[in-house]
Amino acid sequence: MLEDQTTQLTGPDAVNSPTAELNVPSQGGARLNILGEIDGTTVDDATERVHFAIRSLVSDEFPDLAQNCGFQGADEGSQYLHLTLNTVKNYSKTTWKTWWGVAFSFVKIFVGGVSPIDFLISFVFSLCITIILTGGMVICLFAKIPFVIKAYDDYASRYGGVSFINIVNSGMFMSLTEEELHLATDAMSSVEAPQDHVMNIDIAKLMLLFSGLVYERSTTVKRQAIRRCSSMDWSRLLGPTRRSSLAPNHQRPFFIRHCRGLSSDTTASAEDTLPLHRPQYGTFPSDFGNWKQEFIHQSPSSSPVQTTFPSSLPRRKNTIQRSNLNSQATLDDAGIISTVLQKWGFEYEPVSELDTASSAYSAAFWDKKSNWVVVAFKGTSPPEFDEWLVDFDYTRVDVSGYVPGFSTAHHGFKNRLFPDEPTLNRTPYETIVEALKVITDDLLSRTDKGRVNVYFTGHSLGSGIASLAYSRAMQNIDGLDERVRICDAYLFSSPIASDISSAK
Helix, strand or coil, X not given: CHHHHCCCCCCHHXXXXXXXXXXXXXXXXXXXXXXXXXXXXXXXXXXHHHHHHHHHHHHCCHHHHHHHCCCCCCCHHHHHHHHHHHHHHHHHHHHHHHHHHHHHHHHHHHHCCCCHHHHHHHHHHHHHHHXXXXXXXXXXXXXXXXXXXXXXXXXXXXXXXXXXXXXXXXCHHHXXXXXXXXXXXXXXXXXXXXXXXXXXXXXXXXHHXXXXXXXXXXXXXXXXXXXXXXXXXXXXXXXXXXXXXXXXXXXXXXXXXXXXXXXXXXXXXXXXXXXXXXXXCCXXXXXXXXXXXXXXXXXXXXXXXXXXXXXXXXXXXXXXXXXXXXXXXXXXXXXXXXXXXHHHCCEEEEEECCCCCCCCCEEEEECCCCCEEEEEECCCXXXXXXXXXXXXXXXXXXXXXXXXXXXXXXXXXXXXXXXXXXXXXXCHHHHHHHHXXXXXXXXXXXXXXXXEEEEEEEXXXXXXXXXXXXXXXXXXXXXXXXXXXXXXXXXXXXCCCECHHHHC
């Protein structure tokens, strides 16, 4: 639950209390609490504090990332070796799991339950997957070699400096006309009752660009943050048995409310009847509070788009025509993303790292002077082998504890939103919801339309994750303001995310 797991940002020792109120100071001394209550006087000041509050939420994901992603001791000089070893390890685990299933199917031919035809299909399918993943691993490792990265960056600089996934149509972000932009935003801000099963082509154009734009974020700052947190001493928090002392994520109050028929704004007395299983927290590293403040307040333009390995290589140049950077762009995105958003006049902020050190993440786009928000999920980047493994982690697992009404869903997609391993602060989905509350409460405080519309979008892997997030969000059980309307999901190149019964 939010009240149980947020921290007050008033000093490094303050993070030791998981029940403290989260307040993010602004330059003028005003504060924005986690519910988005604003005492600022201008739209720009209020929006700035929204960005600060969201970064504070996202920073809470890094303790889990630091302990899960194996970045300990990986200095700049050993990054490629670490990447290679980690990639081979993950590849081996996936192929072992795949062929163990084939062997199990073979045994079941003789004891009943699997026909020879079913086994043959399983064998051929597993063989194809192994061939694809073997080739993918080689390609990804080759693409991460420093001189290959430098060569690509030099090539990409001639086409606007865009990422590999967008290189074929590098000018698409500047191709949207003002008329098309106005048609899309007018439709997105409409408070009229939507038509069922009708796709708005103007909205779809903009959603496709959002889905492509999230690919342009660099992972450098993210991985540097994970490495920084990895160097901290976490032994005093919950000790070596930290994971065993945490309840499974599906038993968190945020997810068990719908099982009891309770709303997200249930009173404290009703909450006390729930099996919360709160972990017994120890002491957070003192360095974490200092790092968190740096993470929240770092300059948006201090880390432009750059290569991943190593830091000494020249940065990829953004040759798209630009003027001053949008001051609200965040982290390492002071390149193409901020250039495009400055042209469109929108806000952008990553809202979850999706429990991974790869380039996967979720971001929010919104217009600070309108009444709509878009939650976008990044898809598979060809050089990121971990994302290939997520795509091929197609085993169906039970998600009824997370998405009411659903039976089973794609394990890889589910694990990005609702991790199998218990999380210390929030699951990625909870972080996204809390970020939505911050944004929508801010927009509701000044919109004259009385409603904020929320849309979901994604491409490829991102659309699979977005499908699950949207399926839960549209049930209105997450405590969003009643004036917030979950509208449509615009998904591109979408894979199958769940079983047939759930989709119905």
